[in-house]
Amino acid sequence: xxxxxxxxxxxxxxxxxxxxxxxxxxxxxxxxxxxxxxxxxxxxxxxxxxxxxxxxxxxxxxxxxxxxxxxxxxxxxxxxxxxxxxxxxxxxxxxxxxxxxxxxxxxxxxxxxxxxxxxxxxxxxxxxxxxxxxxxxxxxxxxxxxxxxxxxxxxxxxxxxxxxxxxxxxxxxxxxxxxxxxxxxxxxxxxxxxxxxxxxxxxxxxxxxxxxxxxxxxxxxxxxxxxxxxxxxxxxxxxxxxxxxxxxxxxxxxxxxxxxxxxxxxxxxxxxxxxxxxxxxxxxxxxxxxxxxxxxxxxxxxxxxxxxxxxxxxxxxxxxxxxxxxxxxxxxxxxxxxxxxxxxxxxxxxxxxxxxxxxxxxxxxxxxxxxxxxxxxxxxxxxxxxxxxxxxxxxxxxxxxxxxxxxxxxxxxxxxxxxxxxxxxxxxxxxxxxxxxxxxxxxxxxxxxxxxxxxxxxxxxxxxxxxxxxxxxxxxxxxxxxxxxxxxxxxxxxxxxxxxxxxxxxxxxxxxxxxxxxxxxxxxxxxxxxxxxxxxxxxxxxxxxxxxxxxxxxxxxxxxxxxxxxxxxxxxxxxxxxxxxxxxxxxxxxxxxxxxxxxxxxxxxxxxxxxxxxxxxxxxxxxxxxxxxxxxxxxxxxxx
Ligand SMILES: Cc1ncc(C[n+]2csc(CCOP(=O)(O)OP(=O)(O)O)c2C)c(N)n1
Ligand SMILES: CC(=O)[C@@H](O)[C@H](O)COP(=O)(O)O
Ligand SMILES: [Mg+2]
Numbered sequence: 001x002x003x004x005x006x007x008x009x010x011x012x013x014x015x016x017x018x019x020x021x022x023x024x025x026x027x028x029x030x031x032x033x034x035x036x037x038x039x040x041x042x043x044x045x046x047x048x049x050x051x052x053x054x055x056x057x058x059x060x061x062x063x064x065x066x067x068x069x070x071x072x073x074x075x076x077x078x079x080x081x082x083x084x085x086x087x088x089x090x091x092x093x094x095x096x097x098x099x100x101x102x103x104x105x106x107x108x109x110x111x112x113x114x115x116x117x118x119x120x121x122x123x124x125x126x127x128x129x130x131x132x133x134x135x136x137x138x139x140x141x142x143x144x145x146x147x148x149x150x151x152x153x154x155x156x157x158x159x160x161x162x163x164x165x166x167x168x169x170x171x172x173x174x175x176x177x178x179x180x181x182x183x184x185x186x187x188x189x190x191x192x193x194x195x196x197x198x199x200x201x202x203x204x205x206x207x208x209x210x211x212x213x214x215x216x217x218x219x220x221x222x223x224x225x226x227x228x229x230x231x232x233x234x235x236x237x238x239x240x241x242x243x244x245x246x247x248x249x250x251x252x253x254x255x256x257x258x259x260x261x262x263x264x265x266x267x268x269x270x271x272x273x274x275x276x277x278x279x280x281x282x283x284x285x286x287x288x289x290x291x292x293x294x295x296x297x298x299x300x301x302x303x304x305x306x307x308x309x310x311x312x313x314x315x316x317x318x319x320x321x322x323x324x325x326x327x328x329x330x331x332x333x334x335x336x337x338x339x340x341x342x343x344x345x346x347x348x349x350x351x352x353x354x355x356x357x358x359x360x361x362x363x364x365x366x367x368x369x370x371x372x373x374x375x376x377x378x379x380x381x382x383x384x385x386x387x388x389x390x391x392x393x394x395x396x397x398x399x400x401x402x403x404x405x406x407x408x409x410x411x412x413x414x415x416x417x418x419x420x421x422x423x424x425x426x427x428x429x430x431x432x433x434x435x436x437x438x439x440x441x442x443x444x445x446x447x448x449x450x451x452x453x454x455x456x457x458x459x460x461x462x463x464x465x466x467x468x469x470x471x472x473x474x475x476x477x478x479x480x481x482x483x484x485x486x487x488x489x490x491x492x493x494x495x496x497x498x499x500x501x502x503x504x505x506x507x508x509x510x511x512x513x514x515x516x517x518x519x520x521x522x523x524x525x526x527x528x529x530x531x532x533x534x535x536x537x538x539x540x541x542x543x544x545x546x547x548x549x550x551x552x553x554x555x556x557x558x559x560x561x562x563x564x565x566x567x568x569x570x571x572x573x574x575x576x577x578x579x580x581x582x583x584x585x586x587x588x589x590x591x592x593x594x595x596x597x598x599x600x601x602x603x604x605x606x607x608x609x610x611x612x613x614x615x616x617x618x619x620x621x622x623x624x625x626x627x628x629x630x631x632x633x634x635x636x637x638x639x640x
Contacts, residue, residue, distance in 0.1 A: 058292035080137065460523070
């Protein structure tokens, strides 16, 4: 049995066997009896490294044995191994030549927190958004049919990721194509305890049927002893399955289902994978694991230890809690607002696609359970569920990360906006998110929402503005989105009262005497204000991206020689684009400086550092405005 640790080692543990593994080929040279030691050393190093770097934690601990077994039995990277979501990939990265680099994970210029094709040939597919692994692996398996026919393809997908529609689309197509594909369902439902949806209950039921496992145990022992009798025993197994779990979901789809087996029992894992490795057609191996396995506090609190904060040497182990924050996190401002609204109005319904904690909805879940819906990783469904609720006169609020709303974009257009239904979107993680990097960047929502008729979009500049604009958006009859960033704000005083703000109207942050007006959209308001002080510029907190405050913009245009727009979003299609369009429509020709993100992906690092990298901090804003003014002076020497 694997070792269980109770503390995070603050100094590097001795890992002599692990240190000899520079690539899976080294691992595959080990005798089987060495693997247990490797597992313990790998887990010890993982604890140490994530303690140093912070990052995703529980999921990786849960797949240490599985990762060792897969790289041991499959000829990676020739055989393709695709991880779903990818937050569990740290053991994979350690075994594939990135052991020493692991302490740089999620840091600027360090390893990505997810598999990334440009980082390693062993990272066969870039992930971060869940439920893509089976589709990608199927593509690779079908690609192998055209070329390298002996290549094997494996997808490792969690029980949560398996709840998303795309996973079933891919399973169904895999069965149709009869592709040689092994899907490993990494099911830690029992350790999580609160996954939602029929699928979670389904898995739990299988797990609970001890009879099934006992029968399986017997069957498998026969299997491993008598490979030649595989077909005969298999027919026995079929009847056994029907006897114990008639509704074998995956068999019904067309997969050969094997399991469930213990994903921490290396002997069982390797024996079963060896049996399955060269089976023809779509195979599904169901393994049970414990999220946080091998670290007692994480086993006890797998949700809390989903991610770990970087541990300062003297600090005790902490789950991912923020460093000293100026004020509440925006997610908690949202959560408090939602509870306050639910108290006032019975029509409030809260919806989250599997991000209850991250969206600040724990209190709402506990206080208003009958108006709370965690729909699992089903963003498309979450949006249309909101539309359906609105049809019945409810006032649904869909709490969803900006990046994950991308999954429900058609539903937003087709089901909500086109029917002008009254759904409010709390768009968290809007803007640069930081350590999660490009896969999670919330930097496209203004572009993808602005273009949708009937949508209104607010971008609050601080915590109180967030509360008031959420209230205003919720009161608005029709689809409304309020975007706010990951983490904390500038520490504004949050008023208990909620006051509807005028739709499409901005507010003046400072009146300046200089030639510049800064139009600030959203959470960079402090940077705008500081740069405005240095430049004696007028600074407007625009509050709304759609509709724009036309009068304020045209007023600024007539009284200033340079308009600056500032936003935490891609330049293309963002708020600055909206201002440019307005000026063009009004026939106003004047210098405009759009400060936003360039047409490239922003990779992982600290949010504040990445904003500064892109000139979106106060110094960067001031610098760019001064540069532009100098260029204007040079171009228009008699500029007033
Ligand atoms: C499309 C999408 N929605 C939401 C998330 C956020 N998310 C990351 S991990 C996770 C849970 C995944 O559960 P599971 O697949 O069972 O993996 P486990 O964490 O249990 O190992 C979620 C919802 C995501 N990465 N992608
Ligand atoms: C892997 C994944 O998608 C989530 O765990 C995500 O990393 C959570 O992001 P936050 O830490 O911003 O809640
Ligand atoms: Mg899981």
